[in-house]
Amino acid sequence: MPSEQPPASQEPASQEPTAQATIVDVALRAGVSVATVSRALRNYPNVASATRDRVLQAAGELSYVADTNASRLASGRSNTIGVLAPILTSWYTGEVIAGVEEVLRDAELDLLISTRGLVDRRDAFEVASAFRQRVDGMILVDAYFHDEGARMNRAGIPTVVVGEHMAAVPSLSIDDRLGGEMATRHLLELGHRRVGLIGGLITPDVVSAVLDRRLAGFHAALAAGRLRRDRSLIAEGNFTIEGGRRAARQLLANDNPPTAIFCLSDEMAFGAIQAARELGLSIPRDLSLIGFDDHPVAEAIGLSTIRQPVRDMGRVAARLVADIIDGHEPVSRHLPQAIALVARSSTAAPSR
Amino acid sequence: MPSEQPPASQEPASQEPTAQATIVDVALRAGVSVATVSRALRNYPNVASATRDRVLQAAGELSYVADTNASRLASGRSNTIGVLAPILTSWYTGEVIAGVEEVLRDAELDLLISTRGLVDRRDAFEVASAFRQRVDGMILVDAYFHDEGARMNRAGIPTVVVGEHMAAVPSLSIDDRLGGEMATRHLLELGHRRVGLIGGLITPDVVSAVLDRRLAGFHAALAAGRLRRDRSLIAEGNFTIEGGRRAARQLLANDNPPTAIFCLSDEMAFGAIQAARELGLSIPRDLSLIGFDDHPVAEAIGLSTIRQPVRDMGRVAARLVADIIDGHEPVSRHLPQAIALVARSSTAAPSR
DNA sequence: TTGTAGGCGTTATCAT
């Protein structure tokens, strides 16, 4: 029951709101100052509840939303977390981001994403420095950026690294060496004596600790099984399906080809499966294959693998930065993540 | 060779820059006004090149970067494109985002990402309205948000939809009906007479035009082959691997099971492959399978499919919004995308 | 070509 017609200026005839209402509009309508509006809307304790109600109502009627940029400029907080990753299209990166997004959504934080090739590390610096002023915290996927991680932290922007264990930066990662060992041991226990490995240096000049550690585990398991290292049983797979395919063809073209191959990622294993099919080899009869990750497709096609909780890692990383931003010092600098061997139908005893 | 010690205030002893330089600092150092700095840094034409050089140098020395929020507040532009998608972890969404990111990186635009379940369409409204003031343009993945798309456009925020053909909003999509027909016809031409379909309504109350169209193509092909519709040959797969698996088990438990199945996404086909393996069925001997998408794993495991250029669609969408923002009216409201049948080893003539 | 100064919409400090 409209007791009085409001001033004409208040409600324009057209359906579409001509311009966004500002805090002044709300203040006017609620009959309070802008400061009070600001406080009421952000649930400050020192606001009379009657006042708060009036403000809320006015804001609702005007469908007012505080301008992000103005608020960020004034408060110095961006309410945004940045994610920097080498590539977006790997399953790994996708899962991390999904986990992060899940948490940020609940925390009402924005998610800003950027990619930078592994090659251009210099680029990464620029991105990070551009990020510096528009994020309150950062998550670095993989460690290609770890220099930046330390730098960002020193610059006061909480940054955590996912996928590498680092001294200078809070990080969460699995025990890659153990993973390499578990996978290899599984093959040895099945009776394999010639075990190949498909790894993946993206570029010659990028040294990845992850690969080194998995490789170290591989070698450790071989040594424990009294097997000698054989360089001809190792090939680069570039962490892609196609790379895995090429690497597998290379290994299988060997005079004395492996009876089992450990692929450092499931995606490379998919490529190896393709290669086997093309060569008319049957899995696991002619060739055993084990991957790394537990990609959902691995379960579908029965690929044995080492499972790591990637989505979880994204979640945990997001909570960690959010907490640090809120002033809680991280309980520990490093959060180790559990892995598990998942034996499926792609691994079996060798037939010869 | 340090000829002179610079004034102490200029270079603090500590390594880390205490605070970000502002435009005033640059102006002071270059001996010009802030307005000139602003112009020089943004490559305005009306700046003497000597002046510009001095400004650039000063900015470089101070490693100055304009504050994003301040500049956005003042200019009213966010230089950000928002992407809203139902889920982040599907291959499809990942590819779209990767394509978008590629273009935005070159265009120096930020990428803001948000997800909203298909179920909470109301939520989508809120997100979109929250996005309104922090993006210059939007890309909607799938059409669950198409109402919002129209609304955003009316509100002056250029918005395009990827994956659905829409009247009210610029969009790019494939001919889903044709795709459904091509896949089905392929199976019929191989001689199959009992063809199943695994589709995927995410929730009962979401009506997806994509599914409807592919289904229509399926039915059209059946009719052309003089085959009758059979509701018992259609199952929901939820667009996930696990959903595909369940749906396949359901179809194959039929009294008179299909000899071929058309899956509306490759991921559902992966699940169907799993189901077949679990049931001891060999592909393609006992069961032919065709998917939709051309997921990279499809090639690896030899899955026949309908290929669509998803990454490209992301690229095109991003260029489209960027262009519209720059004032270029879109050449056309809808950009059709090409698809192709890719026949691999998962489809063959029925053995019975 | 360059400088001056008034916004942009909030937040936060200091009174009251």
Added chain:
DNA sequence: ATGATAACGCCTACAA
């Protein structure tokens, strides 16, 4: 509990 008002850092007429 509430109100003025000065930042926040940049952009952009308008002047010179």
